[in-house]
Amino acid sequence: MDAPSGIERRLLGEMIRIRAVEETIADLYPQGEMRTPTHFSIGQEAVAVGVCAALSGDDVVYSGHRCHAHYLAKGGDLAGMVAELFGRETGCARGRGGSVHLNDREAGFIAASAILGQTIATAVGSALAFKMDGLSRVAVTFFGDGTVEEGIFHECLNFAVVKRLPVLFVCENNGYSTHTSLGVRQPASVPIHARAASYGMPSERVDGNDVFAVFRAAREAVAGLRRGNGPSFLECITYRWREHVGPLWDYDKGYRTKAEVIEWIARCPIKRAIERLVAEGLCSMDEVARIERGYQDEVNRAVVAAKAAPFPTVDDLTVGTY
Amino acid sequence: MRLLRYWEAISEATVQCMEADASIFLTGIGVDDFKGIFGTTAEAYRRFGAARVFDIPNGENATTGIAIGAAAVGKRPLVVHPRNDFMFLCMDQLLNLAAKWRYMFGGKTGVPVVFRGIVGRGWGQGATHSQSLQAAFAHFPGLYVATPASPADAKGLLVSALQGTGPVILLENRALYELAEEVPEAPTPIPFGQGKIVRAGKDVTIVGASLMAYEAKRAAEILAEHGVDAEVIDPRSIRPLDEAMLLESIKKTGRLVVADTSWAFCGFAAEVAAVAVEKGWEYLKAPVRRVTPPDCPAPVSRPLEEAFHPSPLTIAQACLDLLKMESSVKRGVSDVQASFAGPY
Numbered sequence: 001m002d003a004p005s006g007i008e009r010r011l012l013g014e015m016i017r018i019r020a021v022e023e024t025i026a027d028l029y030p031q032g033e034m035r036t037p038t039h040f041s042i043g044q045e046a047v048a049v050g051v052c053a054a055l056s057g058d059d060v061v062y063s064g065h066r067c068h069a070h071y072l073a074k075g076g077d078l079a080g081m082v083a084e085l086f087g088r089e090t091g092c093a094r095g096r097g098g099s100v101h102l103n104d105r106e107a108g109f110i111a112a113s114a115i116l117g118q119t120i121a122t123a124v125g126s127a128l129a130f131k132m133d134g135l136s137r138v139a140v141t142f143f144g145d146g147t148v149e150e151g152i153f154h155e156c157l158n159f160a161v162v163k164r165l166p167v168l169f170v171c172e173n174n175g176y177s178t179h180t181s182l183g184v185r186q187p188a189s190v191p192i193h194a195r196a197a198s199y200g201m202p203s204e205r206v207d208g209n210d211v212f213a214v215f216r217a218a219r220e221a222v223a224g225l226r227r228g229n230g231p232s233f234l235e236c237i238t239y240r241w242r243e244h245v246g247p248l249w250d251y252d253k254g255y256r257t258k259a260e261v262i263e264w265i266a267r268c269p270i271k272r273a274i275e276r277l278v279a280e281g282l283c284s285m286d287e288v289a290r291i292e293r294g295y296q297d298e299v300n301r302a303v304v305a306a307k308a309a310p311f312p313t314v315d316d317l318t319v320g321t322y
Numbered sequence: 323m324r325l326l327r328y329w330e331a332i333s334e335a336t337v338q339c340m341e342a343d344a345s346i347f348l349t350g351i352g353v354d355d356f357k358g359i360f361g362t363t364a365e366a367y368r369r370f371g372a373a374r375v376f377d378i379p380n381g382e383n384a385t386t387g388i389a390i391g392a393a394a395v396g397k398r399p400l401v402v403h404p405r406n407d408f409m410f411l412c413m414d415q416l417l418n419l420a421a422k423w424r425y426m427f428g429g430k431t432g433v434p435v436v437f438r439g440i441v442g443r444g445w446g447q448g449a450t451h452s453q454s455l456q457a458a459f460a461h462f463p464g465l466y467v468a469t470p471a472s473p474a475d476a477k478g479l480l481v482s483a484l485q486g487t488g489p490v491i492l493l494e495n496r497a498l499y500e501l502a503e504e505v506p507e508a509p510t511p512i513p514f515g516q517g518k519i520v521r522a523g524k525d526v527t528i529v530g531a532s533l534m535a536y537e538a539k540r541a542a543e544i545l546a547e548h549g550v551d552a553e554v555i556d557p558r559s560i561r562p563l564d565e566a567m568l569l570e571s572i573k574k575t576g577r578l579v580v581a582d583t584s585w586a587f588c589g590f591a592a593e594v595a596a597v598a599v600e601k602g603w604e605y606l607k608a609p610v611r612r613v614t615p616p617d618c619p620a621p622v623s624r625p626l627e628e629a630f631h632p633s634p635l636t637i638a639q640a641c642l643d644l645l646k647m648e649s650s651v652k653r654g655v656s657d658v659q660a661s662f663a664g665p666y
Contacts, residue, residue, distance in 0.1 A: 092428065093427050093428035094429060096425055096427075096428055096429070097428060101426045101427060103428070103430075105431065110391075110394050110395070111427060115418050115419070118387060118418065119391075121384045121386070121415065122387050122391030122394060123391060124391060125387060125390060125393070126392060128388060128392050129391075129392040130395070132347065151381075152384050152414075155385075156384045158381065159378070159379055159384055318463075319429065320425045320429025321424065321425050322424070322432075
């Protein structure tokens with residue numbers, strides 16, 4: 001692909017890193033020390049990584065409840081995230097926010113929130129501020145297909161188009177809102193990207209498990225935003241492997257089949273990226289193993305540090321409300 | 323000092339703050355139209371133009387989130403709702419995000435957003451255009467909620483909001499808009515949580531915010547004719563609440579009547595009563611009385627509407643009853659909006 005040299009390896013590495021964090025958290029979660037409802041991104045890493053790789057450091061990102069991958073891909077502090085899950089004072093929200101309220105202002109990951117659609121509006125607001133100040137910064141908001149059913153989604157698309165704001169809407173369509181499939185929630189005849197396009201903005205459906213395709217689409221969209229063309233929309237088709245919230249597998253619960261899960265695991269975004277880079281001679285399996293080990297060490301260190309870190313003191317319970 | 327009407331004081335505070343701070347912008351439905359939100363935004367639009375004063379589509383929840391997102395990257399948005407009833411459409415962004423932002427993201431930064439909501443009253447505006455939402459907002463930690471009752475307070479509290487760390491909700495009762503009084507020319511902030519003794523007295527304390535501060539003052543004038551010396555307290559902000567001023571007053575009077583523009587049940591009047599009995603029990607010589615609208619939505623038909631809103635007469639009567647004075651209030655006073663005929 002016609003990308004900066006080394007970008008392919010970077011995209012792969014970022015996905016491997018996020019997977020290492022998530023798998024480790026999933027393994028440790030049943031121990032009961034992380035007392036925060038956690039929505040795992042396992043299987044959906046390519047969207048976060050592909051989009052964030054197209055951004056600059058001073059661009060801003062917002063996300064929803066399934067925010068770990070977006071936070072990490074935008075450069076959010078890994079140790080701060082792990083400590084947050086363990087409820088420690090050293091967490092990125094000082095143990096007050098938990099898994100769904102990650103934030104790292106220095107990295108440009110402004111906020112994640114657990115109510116659908118909230119952070120679509122905040123991204124539009126940040127984009128409004130950038131445009132008012134004549135800046136070339138852009139705002140990105142990640143959300144799932146479920147959020148498309150919220151009124152605020154439509155209010156925000158409308159406003160962003162009317163004001164021609166530099167905001168990229170990234171819909172991770174994983175086919176389910178909790179346990180309810182897309183088909184019983186939204187009109188099948190008009191796909192999400194087409195509904196977005198009807199507001200009058202560039203809108204594209206992308207293979208969300210192909211990190212290179214996501215990166216290409218995001219890079220093109222972001223270039224348009226910086227040129228002042230107004231907002232863009234990406235619908236990234238992907239799939240959540242684990243249960244809606246929590247570390248377990250739930251293909252035996254009746255709302256989806258094991259065959260479907262297995263089919264999507266075969267389309268693992270990391271596996272596909274490795275196959276492609278190895279085939280093109282850009283990376284070897286030994287190198288992949290080395291990268292995996294390196295990130296696993298980083299994650300293990302973060303877990304050790306989080307467990308050793310202090311809890312917030314009860315004296316500070318109400319501090320920070322105002 | 324010169325006299326300014328309530329709406330002129332709001333306009334002046336807005337313009338002065340926008341002059342001093344380029345990060346402030348003003349938006350809301352119709353802020354740039356020929357009415358300029360009852361005159362409060364017209365001068366700002368004339369001075370600062372469409373770059374900083376602009377209309378916005380309907381979609382109040384998005385508008386709120388947009389303001390929050392702009393504030394997150396350095397702006398100070400001032401959003402106006404010509405009717406606060408529409409702010410029910412913003413509740414998710416206001417209560418689930420703005421109010422919690424500082425705390426749940428680790429206490430690092432807040433969002434300095436300011437929302438003005440105008441409370442309708444009279445002229446048959448009815449169930450969905452006459453509510454007063456202070457209790458609904460004030461329930462949630464993280465928000466500042468203020469209810470200016472006078473032109474000077476309207477200016478000072480708005481200045482406080484636009485200079486502060488937010489988020490702030492200012493509720494302005496439309497019935498107060500034409501009142502005039504001396505207003506300082508300088509944009510001097512009035513801190514939240516600092517009440518005002520509107521009238522000093524020794525027999526009974528009347529607490530009233532927003533329009534009820536004005537009506538309580540008129541009630542005190544009626545009471546004086548009955549030989550009752552009422553103290554009127556305007557808390558000015560609902561959250562934080564100036565508990566010290568309330569307790570100091572009931573220590574002196576031993577009796578408390580709370581008047582509110584909204585319902586008694588789980589309302590602001592209930593909160594004031596709770597503070598009084600929880601922290602000032604030893605001062606109280608009589609039960610606390612609440613004077614509020616009856617437990618029904620606001621009606622339209624004129625006689626019903628007149629009976630619905632607390633008035634100087636009903637407030638004064640409650641005080642006489644509390645003092646176990648067998649007399650009835652001898653005279654009423656003109657309705658606060660007797661001369662009001664729109665524009666609607």
